[in-house]
Amino acid sequence: MANRKKKSDPPLVIAEDMTIYNAEAQKQRLLDALLATERLEIDLSAVSEIDSAGFQLLVLVKREARRLDKEALIVAHSEAVREVLDSYNMAAAFGDPLLIPAVKA
Secondary structure, three states, X not given: OOOOOOXXXXXXXXXXXXXXXXXXXXXXXXXXXXXXXXXXXXEEOOOOOEOHHHHHXXXXXXXXXXXXXXXXXXXXXXXXXXXXXXXXXXXXXXXXXXXXXXXXX
């Protein structure tokens, strides 16, 4: 994986809440997107609510990416996503840079 050039597609934007109510459709969308590229960038900046089902989807995508020798990166985090990652103490484990917008800093 280290020497192979990664194809970079535009980020997959998740605009709806990542909750139990959207989990099934989002799971399929995320996995399909992962299968279609070597490097999946996920933009979660518009996610206003995320629950444990949404968090589990993120864990699933990260795990599947490793299994398939691909990359899955969260490139933009909403405040709700940052809070969930912090509450589960998983920000470092995910390995994605958590950028805090200047207006929040």
